[in-house]
Each structure stands twice: as structure tokens, then as C-alpha cells.
Amino acid sequence: METLNFNGITCQVVRRDSRKISIAFHSGRLRIVLPRHIDPLPIIGKHKQWILKKHEWFERQRLLAGKL
Helix, strand or coil: CEEEEECCEEEEEEEECCCCCEEEEECCEEEEEEECCCCHHHHHHHCHHHHHHHHHHHHHHHHHHHHC
16 A cells, blocks of 8 residues: 655555546545556546545544534
8 A cells, every 4th residue: 555645635545456446535534546557646636626625624524523
């Protein structure tokens, strides 16, 4: 498993033998699953706005939970 830093967001890159690409947040952490031969940076760049929006949402939820 690889780890990348994208705008201060830690991204886990999981490579598999499948053709499917998935991008998801699991417990507030970004995880990208992709085929072994694909470079993750263009995929991250293509979905940059979604990633940043979701990361902001998770951070806001974390802050709200700490205030309760």
C-alpha cells in the first residue's frame, strides 16, 4: 500500500489486479483503489474538487463532535 499527500490530505493507494477504480473516504481517510498499472495522480487531479469538499465535510464533523 502506498501513501500520498494531496493538499495536506493523506491518501492511501491500494493497487489490485482488477480494472475497477474507486475513490472513497473511510473513517475520514481518503482511499483510492486502482489497477496496478495506473498512476494515481491524474485520478486524484480529476476528482480534486470532490475530494476537497468531502475532506472539508469530515473535518467539520470532527470539530462539531469535539464541541458536544
